[in-house]
Amino acid sequence: MTESNDHLIDWLRDAYAMEQQAETMLTAMSERIEHYPDIRARISEHIRETRRQADMLRGCIERRGGDVSTIKNMAARAMAAAQGLGGMFASDEIVKGAMASYTFEHMEIASYRCLIAAADEVGDVETSRVCAEILREEQAMAEWVFEHLPEVTRAFLARSETAGAEAKV
Amino acid sequence: MTESNDHLIDWLRDAYAMEQQAETMLTAMSERIEHYPDIRARISEHIRETRRQADMLRGCIERRGGDVSTIKNMAARAMAAAQGLGGMFASDEIVKGAMASYTFEHMEIASYRCLIAAADEVGDVETSRVCAEILREEQAMAEWVFEHLPEVTRAFLARSETAGAEAKV
Numbered sequence: 001m002t003e004s005n006d007h008l009i010d011w012l013r014d015a016y017a018m019e020q021q022a023e024t025m026l027t028a029m030s031e032r033i034e035h036y037p038d039i040r041a042r043i044s045e046h047i048r049e050t051r052r053q054a055d056m057l058r059g060c061i062e063r064r065g066g067d068v069s070t071i072k073n074m075a076a077r078a079m080a081a082a083q084g085l086g087g088m089f090a091s092d093e094i095v096k097g098a099m100a101s102y103t104f105e106h107m108e109i110a111s112y113r114c115l116i117a118a119a120d121e122v123g124d125v126e127t128s129r130v131c132a133e134i135l136r137e138e139q140a141m142a143e144w145v146f147e148h149l150p151e152v153t154r155a156f157l158a159r160s161e162t163a164g165a166e167a168k169v
Numbered sequence: 170m171t172e173s174n175d176h177l178i179d180w181l182r183d184a185y186a187m188e189q190q191a192e193t194m195l196t197a198m199s200e201r202i203e204h205y206p207d208i209r210a211r212i213s214e215h216i217r218e219t220r221r222q223a224d225m226l227r228g229c230i231e232r233r234g235g236d237v238s239t240i241k242n243m244a245a246r247a248m249a250a251a252q253g254l255g256g257m258f259a260s261d262e263i264v265k266g267a268m269a270s271y272t273f274e275h276m277e278i279a280s281y282r283c284l285i286a287a288a289d290e291v292g293d294v295e296t297s298r299v300c301a302e303i304l305r306e307e308q309a310m311a312e313w314v315f316e317h318l319p320e321v322t323r324a325f326l327a328r329s330e331t332a333g334a335e336a337k338v
Contacts, residue, residue, distance in 0.1 A: 003329040011264075095180075099279040106275035106311075110268040110318060117319035121326050142275075149279060150286035157290055160172040 001122055008118045009066045012057055012127070015111050016068055019054040022104060023047060025085075029097050032169050035159065036094055039152065043101070046141050053134045060127040094169050095156050098145055105142035109135060170291055177287045178235045181226055181296070184280050185237055188223040191273060192216060194254075198266050201338050204328065205263055208321065212270070215310050222303045229296040263338050264325050267314055274311035278304060 030043040058068050088100035112135035119128035199212040227237050257269035281304035288297035 001330065004326040007326060007329060095283055099276065099283065102279040103272060103276040107268065107272040110271040110315075113315065113318045114264055114268065114322045117322035118326060121323055146279075146282065149282045153283045153286035154290055157173040157176060157287060160176060161170065 004118065004122050005064070008115070008122055008124065008127070009061060009064050011111070011115055011118060012061050012064070013066065013068065015108075015115060015131075016054055016057040016061065018108060018111060019050050019057060022108070023050045023054070025104070026050065026101070029101070033094065033097075034169060036152065036155065036169075039094070039098065039148065042141075042144055046137075049137050049141070053137065056130045056134065060124075060130055063126065064124070092169060093156060095149075095153055097169065098149055098152050102142060102145040102149070105138050105145065108138045109142060112138065173287065173291050174233070177284070177291055177293065177296070178230060178233050180280070180284055180287060181230050181233070182235065182237065184277075184284060184300075185223055185226040185230065187277060187280060188219050188226060191277070192219045192223070194273070195219065195270065198270070202263070202266075203338060205321065205324065205338075208263070208267065208317065211310075211313055215306075218306050218310070222306065225299045225303065229293075229299055232295065233293070261338060262325060264318075264322055266338065267318055267321050271311060271314040271318070274307050274314065277307045278311060281307065 026043050026047050030040050030047065033040040033043070061068055085100045085104055088096045088103075091097055091100075112131045115131040116128050116135065119125075119131060195212050195216050199209050199216065202209040202212070230237055254269045254273055257265045257272075260266055260269075281300045284300040285297050285304065288294075288300060
Protein backbone atom coordinates (compact mmCIF):
# COMPACT_ATOMS: atom_id res chain seq x y z
CA MET A 1 0.00 0.00 0.00
CA THR A 2 3.02 2.30 -0.28
CA GLU A 3 1.75 4.11 -3.36
CA SER A 4 -1.74 4.54 -1.90
CA ASN A 5 -0.28 5.93 1.32
CA ASP A 6 1.80 8.40 -0.70
CA HIS A 7 -1.22 9.51 -2.70
CA LEU A 8 -3.29 9.94 0.45
CA ILE A 9 -0.74 12.24 2.04
CA ASP A 10 -0.27 14.20 -1.20
CA TRP A 11 -4.02 14.70 -1.45
CA LEU A 12 -4.29 15.73 2.21
CA ARG A 13 -1.62 18.34 1.52
CA ASP A 14 -3.52 19.52 -1.55
CA ALA A 15 -6.62 19.84 0.60
CA TYR A 16 -4.72 21.78 3.27
CA ALA A 17 -3.38 24.20 0.64
CA MET A 18 -6.88 24.48 -0.82
CA GLU A 19 -8.35 25.46 2.55
CA GLN A 20 -5.65 28.07 3.05
CA GLN A 21 -6.43 29.46 -0.39
CA ALA A 22 -10.13 29.41 0.53
CA GLU A 23 -9.48 31.42 3.69
CA THR A 24 -7.49 34.03 1.74
CA MET A 25 -10.10 34.43 -0.98
CA LEU A 26 -13.13 34.39 1.32
CA THR A 27 -11.53 36.93 3.65
CA ALA A 28 -10.74 39.30 0.77
CA MET A 29 -14.26 38.88 -0.59
CA SER A 30 -16.02 39.42 2.72
CA GLU A 31 -14.04 42.61 3.37
CA ARG A 32 -15.21 44.05 0.06
CA ILE A 33 -18.90 43.29 0.57
CA GLU A 34 -20.87 46.39 1.52
CA HIS A 35 -24.44 45.81 0.49
CA TYR A 36 -25.14 42.15 1.13
CA PRO A 37 -24.97 41.62 4.91
CA ASP A 38 -26.46 38.09 4.82
CA ILE A 39 -23.78 36.88 2.43
CA ARG A 40 -21.07 38.59 4.42
CA ALA A 41 -22.28 36.93 7.63
CA ARG A 42 -22.44 33.47 6.08
CA ILE A 43 -18.95 33.89 4.58
CA SER A 44 -17.57 34.99 7.95
CA GLU A 45 -19.04 31.88 9.53
CA HIS A 46 -17.50 29.75 6.79
CA ILE A 47 -14.09 31.39 7.25
CA ARG A 48 -14.14 30.17 10.86
CA GLU A 49 -15.09 26.67 9.66
CA THR A 50 -12.33 26.80 7.04
CA ARG A 51 -9.65 27.62 9.64
CA ARG A 52 -10.77 24.72 11.80
CA GLN A 53 -10.82 22.41 8.76
CA ALA A 54 -7.22 23.35 7.92
CA ASP A 55 -6.22 22.53 11.52
CA MET A 56 -7.98 19.17 11.32
CA LEU A 57 -6.24 18.36 8.03
CA ARG A 58 -2.86 19.30 9.48
CA GLY A 59 -3.63 16.85 12.30
CA CYS A 60 -4.31 14.07 9.75
CA ILE A 61 -1.10 14.86 7.85
CA GLU A 62 1.00 14.85 11.00
CA ARG A 63 -0.58 11.64 12.31
CA ARG A 64 0.50 10.02 9.05
CA GLY A 65 4.07 11.22 9.61
CA GLY A 66 3.97 14.12 7.14
CA ASP A 67 4.28 17.82 7.69
CA VAL A 68 2.92 20.95 6.05
CA SER A 69 6.18 22.91 5.85
CA THR A 70 6.84 21.92 2.22
CA ILE A 71 3.26 22.57 1.20
CA LYS A 72 4.09 25.27 -1.33
CA ASN A 73 5.77 22.80 -3.64
CA MET A 74 3.33 19.99 -3.09
CA ALA A 75 0.13 21.79 -3.80
CA ALA A 76 0.96 24.01 -6.75
CA ARG A 77 -1.77 22.44 -8.83
CA ALA A 78 -4.50 22.96 -6.27
CA MET A 79 -3.36 26.56 -5.82
CA ALA A 80 -3.40 27.24 -9.57
CA ALA A 81 -6.91 25.91 -9.81
CA ALA A 82 -8.00 28.08 -6.91
CA GLN A 83 -6.32 31.15 -8.31
CA GLY A 84 -8.02 30.61 -11.65
CA LEU A 85 -11.24 31.40 -9.84
CA GLY A 86 -9.58 34.42 -8.24
CA GLY A 87 -10.74 36.74 -11.02
CA MET A 88 -14.32 35.79 -10.29
CA PHE A 89 -13.87 36.23 -6.54
CA ALA A 90 -12.35 39.69 -7.08
CA SER A 91 -15.08 40.75 -9.51
CA ASP A 92 -17.01 43.94 -8.89
CA GLU A 93 -20.18 41.91 -9.24
CA ILE A 94 -21.48 40.11 -6.16
CA VAL A 95 -23.08 37.60 -8.56
CA LYS A 96 -19.68 36.51 -9.89
CA GLY A 97 -18.32 36.29 -6.34
CA ALA A 98 -21.20 34.07 -5.28
CA MET A 99 -20.68 31.86 -8.35
CA ALA A 100 -16.95 31.60 -7.61
CA SER A 101 -17.56 30.60 -4.03
CA TYR A 102 -20.17 28.00 -5.09
CA THR A 103 -17.67 26.60 -7.62
CA PHE A 104 -14.82 26.50 -5.13
CA GLU A 105 -17.02 24.71 -2.57
CA HIS A 106 -17.48 21.94 -5.10
CA MET A 107 -13.75 21.60 -5.68
CA GLU A 108 -13.59 21.05 -1.93
CA ILE A 109 -16.53 18.62 -1.95
CA ALA A 110 -14.89 16.55 -4.71
CA SER A 111 -11.59 16.54 -2.79
CA TYR A 112 -13.13 15.25 0.42
CA ARG A 113 -15.24 12.66 -1.39
CA CYS A 114 -12.00 11.26 -2.92
CA LEU A 115 -10.07 11.61 0.34
CA ILE A 116 -12.70 9.57 2.21
CA ALA A 117 -12.39 6.77 -0.37
CA ALA A 118 -8.57 6.90 -0.19
CA ALA A 119 -8.52 6.93 3.63
CA ASP A 120 -10.96 3.99 3.74
CA GLU A 121 -8.79 2.13 1.23
CA VAL A 122 -5.68 2.36 3.46
CA GLY A 123 -7.72 1.87 6.66
CA ASP A 124 -7.18 5.35 8.14
CA VAL A 125 -10.44 5.58 10.11
CA GLU A 126 -9.68 8.95 11.74
CA THR A 127 -8.81 10.69 8.45
CA SER A 128 -11.97 9.26 6.91
CA ARG A 129 -14.05 10.60 9.83
CA VAL A 130 -12.42 14.06 9.70
CA CYS A 131 -12.94 14.32 5.94
CA ALA A 132 -16.59 13.24 6.29
CA GLU A 133 -17.11 15.98 8.89
CA ILE A 134 -15.50 18.63 6.66
CA LEU A 135 -17.48 17.37 3.65
CA ARG A 136 -20.75 18.01 5.50
CA GLU A 137 -19.72 21.61 6.26
CA GLU A 138 -18.75 22.23 2.63
CA GLN A 139 -22.04 20.77 1.42
CA ALA A 140 -23.99 22.97 3.84
CA MET A 141 -22.16 26.07 2.60
CA ALA A 142 -22.68 25.08 -1.04
CA GLU A 143 -26.39 24.47 -0.42
CA TRP A 144 -26.73 27.89 1.24
CA VAL A 145 -25.10 29.62 -1.72
CA PHE A 146 -27.23 27.66 -4.21
CA GLU A 147 -30.43 28.69 -2.41
CA HIS A 148 -29.35 32.34 -2.35
CA LEU A 149 -28.10 32.70 -5.95
CA PRO A 150 -31.46 33.86 -7.40
CA GLU A 151 -32.00 36.38 -4.60
CA VAL A 152 -28.44 37.74 -5.00
CA THR A 153 -28.97 38.02 -8.75
CA ARG A 154 -32.22 39.94 -8.31
CA ALA A 155 -30.72 42.25 -5.67
CA PHE A 156 -27.69 42.94 -7.87
CA LEU A 157 -29.88 43.74 -10.90
CA ALA A 158 -32.13 45.99 -8.80
CA ARG A 159 -29.10 47.92 -7.52
CA SER A 160 -27.68 48.24 -11.03
CA GLU A 161 -30.93 49.89 -12.14
CA THR A 162 -30.66 52.49 -9.37
CA ALA A 163 -28.90 55.64 -10.49
CA GLY A 164 -25.98 56.43 -8.23
CA ALA A 165 -25.66 52.92 -6.81
CA GLU A 166 -22.09 52.48 -7.91
CA ALA A 167 -20.86 49.86 -5.48
CA LYS A 168 -21.98 46.50 -6.75
CA VAL A 169 -20.52 44.29 -4.06
CA MET B 170 -34.51 47.65 -17.35
CA THR B 171 -31.58 48.71 -19.59
CA GLU B 172 -28.92 47.69 -17.10
CA SER B 173 -30.56 44.34 -16.38
CA ASN B 174 -30.83 43.62 -20.12
CA ASP B 175 -27.14 44.46 -20.54
CA HIS B 176 -26.17 42.17 -17.66
CA LEU B 177 -28.31 39.34 -19.03
CA ILE B 178 -26.63 39.48 -22.43
CA ASP B 179 -23.15 39.74 -20.85
CA TRP B 180 -23.86 36.70 -18.71
CA LEU B 181 -25.23 34.74 -21.66
CA ARG B 182 -22.00 35.52 -23.50
CA ASP B 183 -19.99 34.38 -20.47
CA ALA B 184 -21.98 31.14 -20.45
CA TYR B 185 -21.40 30.65 -24.18
CA ALA B 186 -17.63 31.11 -23.71
CA MET B 187 -17.75 28.78 -20.71
CA GLU B 188 -19.41 26.02 -22.77
CA GLN B 189 -16.82 26.44 -25.52
CA GLN B 190 -14.09 26.15 -22.90
CA ALA B 191 -15.85 23.07 -21.49
CA GLU B 192 -15.91 21.42 -24.91
CA THR B 193 -12.17 22.07 -25.40
CA MET B 194 -11.19 20.73 -21.96
CA LEU B 195 -13.53 17.73 -21.99
CA THR B 196 -12.39 16.74 -25.48
CA ALA B 197 -8.71 16.92 -24.51
CA MET B 198 -9.41 14.95 -21.34
CA SER B 199 -11.46 12.22 -23.04
CA GLU B 200 -8.77 11.70 -25.69
CA ARG B 201 -6.19 11.08 -22.97
CA ILE B 202 -8.27 8.54 -21.02
CA GLU B 203 -7.09 4.98 -21.64
CA HIS B 204 -8.12 2.93 -18.64
CA TYR B 205 -11.50 4.29 -17.56
CA PRO B 206 -13.98 3.49 -20.37
CA ASP B 207 -17.09 4.40 -18.33
CA ILE B 208 -15.77 7.89 -17.65
CA ARG B 209 -14.70 8.32 -21.23
CA ALA B 210 -18.17 7.31 -22.46
CA ARG B 211 -19.96 9.68 -20.07
CA ILE B 212 -17.66 12.55 -21.04
CA SER B 213 -18.27 11.89 -24.74
CA GLU B 214 -22.00 12.04 -24.11
CA HIS B 215 -21.57 15.31 -22.21
CA ILE B 216 -19.45 16.81 -25.01
CA ARG B 217 -22.41 16.30 -27.34
CA GLU B 218 -24.71 17.95 -24.77
CA THR B 219 -22.22 20.80 -24.38
CA ARG B 220 -22.19 21.54 -28.13
CA ARG B 221 -25.98 21.65 -28.21
CA GLN B 222 -26.01 23.89 -25.12
CA ALA B 223 -23.66 26.35 -26.82
CA ASP B 224 -25.97 26.43 -29.86
CA MET B 225 -28.99 27.07 -27.62
CA LEU B 226 -27.15 29.90 -25.85
CA ARG B 227 -26.16 31.48 -29.16
CA GLY B 228 -29.85 31.37 -30.08
CA CYS B 229 -30.75 33.26 -26.86
CA ILE B 230 -28.02 35.84 -27.48
CA GLU B 231 -29.11 36.43 -31.08
CA ARG B 232 -32.81 36.66 -30.15
CA ARG B 233 -31.83 39.46 -27.76
CA GLY B 234 -30.05 41.29 -30.59
CA GLY B 235 -26.50 40.35 -29.56
CA ASP B 236 -23.92 38.30 -31.33
CA VAL B 237 -21.07 36.00 -30.33
CA SER B 238 -18.42 37.45 -32.64
CA THR B 239 -16.90 39.67 -29.92
CA ILE B 240 -17.01 36.89 -27.35
CA LYS B 241 -13.27 36.80 -26.77
CA ASN B 242 -13.27 40.21 -25.15
CA MET B 243 -16.53 39.79 -23.31
CA ALA B 244 -15.81 36.59 -21.53
CA ALA B 245 -12.19 36.89 -20.49
CA ARG B 246 -13.11 36.40 -16.86
CA ALA B 247 -15.06 33.21 -17.41
CA MET B 248 -12.21 31.88 -19.57
CA ALA B 249 -9.61 32.67 -16.92
CA ALA B 250 -11.63 30.84 -14.31
CA ALA B 251 -11.98 27.85 -16.60
CA GLN B 252 -8.30 27.82 -17.47
CA GLY B 253 -7.40 27.92 -13.80
CA LEU B 254 -8.88 24.46 -13.62
CA GLY B 255 -6.94 23.48 -16.75
CA GLY B 256 -3.99 22.18 -14.73
CA MET B 257 -6.30 19.77 -12.95
CA PHE B 258 -7.93 18.67 -16.20
CA ALA B 259 -4.52 18.01 -17.75
CA SER B 260 -3.25 16.12 -14.69
CA ASP B 261 -1.81 12.66 -15.11
CA GLU B 262 -4.21 11.52 -12.39
CA ILE B 263 -7.72 10.55 -13.42
CA VAL B 264 -8.81 11.54 -9.90
CA LYS B 265 -7.77 15.17 -10.46
CA GLY B 266 -9.47 15.16 -13.85
CA ALA B 267 -12.71 13.91 -12.32
CA MET B 268 -12.47 16.56 -9.57
CA ALA B 269 -11.87 19.28 -12.17
CA SER B 270 -14.85 18.24 -14.22
CA TYR B 271 -17.07 18.09 -11.09
CA THR B 272 -15.88 21.58 -10.13
CA PHE B 273 -16.42 23.00 -13.61
CA GLU B 274 -19.94 21.52 -13.75
CA HIS B 275 -20.76 23.57 -10.67
CA MET B 276 -19.47 26.78 -12.22
CA GLU B 277 -21.95 26.01 -14.99
CA ILE B 278 -24.75 25.16 -12.52
CA ALA B 279 -24.22 28.47 -10.69
CA SER B 280 -24.22 30.36 -14.01
CA TYR B 281 -27.52 28.89 -15.17
CA ARG B 282 -29.14 29.35 -11.77
CA CYS B 283 -28.28 33.09 -11.98
CA LEU B 284 -29.22 33.31 -15.67
CA ILE B 285 -32.68 31.87 -14.95
CA ALA B 286 -33.23 34.53 -12.26
CA ALA B 287 -31.98 37.28 -14.60
CA ALA B 288 -34.09 36.08 -17.54
CA ASP B 289 -37.18 35.86 -15.31
CA GLU B 290 -36.48 39.38 -14.04
CA VAL B 291 -36.54 40.89 -17.54
CA GLY B 292 -39.39 38.60 -18.68
CA ASP B 293 -37.40 36.55 -21.22
CA VAL B 294 -39.41 33.32 -20.97
CA GLU B 295 -37.54 31.46 -23.72
CA THR B 296 -34.07 32.17 -22.26
CA SER B 297 -35.32 31.09 -18.84
CA ARG B 298 -36.65 27.83 -20.33
CA VAL B 299 -33.42 27.15 -22.26
CA CYS B 300 -31.26 27.78 -19.19
CA ALA B 301 -33.47 25.52 -17.03
CA GLU B 302 -33.05 22.74 -19.61
CA ILE B 303 -29.25 23.16 -19.68
CA LEU B 304 -29.16 23.34 -15.87
CA ARG B 305 -30.81 19.91 -15.63
CA GLU B 306 -28.16 18.41 -17.95
CA GLU B 307 -25.32 19.96 -15.93
CA GLN B 308 -26.83 18.68 -12.68
CA ALA B 309 -27.17 15.18 -14.13
CA MET B 310 -23.53 15.21 -15.23
CA ALA B 311 -22.39 16.55 -11.84
CA GLU B 312 -24.43 13.88 -10.02
CA TRP B 313 -22.89 11.14 -12.18
CA VAL B 314 -19.37 12.35 -11.42
CA PHE B 315 -20.15 12.64 -7.68
CA GLU B 316 -21.44 9.06 -7.58
CA HIS B 317 -18.35 7.78 -9.41
CA LEU B 318 -15.63 9.68 -7.49
CA PRO B 319 -15.05 6.94 -4.85
CA GLU B 320 -14.90 4.20 -7.50
CA VAL B 321 -12.47 6.25 -9.64
CA THR B 322 -10.31 6.89 -6.58
CA ARG B 323 -10.18 3.19 -5.69
CA ALA B 324 -9.43 2.17 -9.29
CA PHE B 325 -6.66 4.78 -9.53
CA LEU B 326 -5.07 3.63 -6.25
CA ALA B 327 -5.30 -0.02 -7.31
CA ARG B 328 -3.56 0.76 -10.61
CA SER B 329 -0.88 2.80 -8.82
CA GLU B 330 -0.09 -0.27 -6.68
CA THR B 331 0.40 -2.43 -9.78
CA ALA B 332 4.02 -2.54 -10.92
CA GLY B 333 4.32 -1.48 -14.54
CA ALA B 334 0.95 0.28 -14.67
CA GLU B 335 2.41 3.61 -15.72
CA ALA B 336 -0.51 5.28 -17.44
CA LYS B 337 -2.72 6.76 -14.77
CA VAL B 338 -5.43 8.24 -16.93
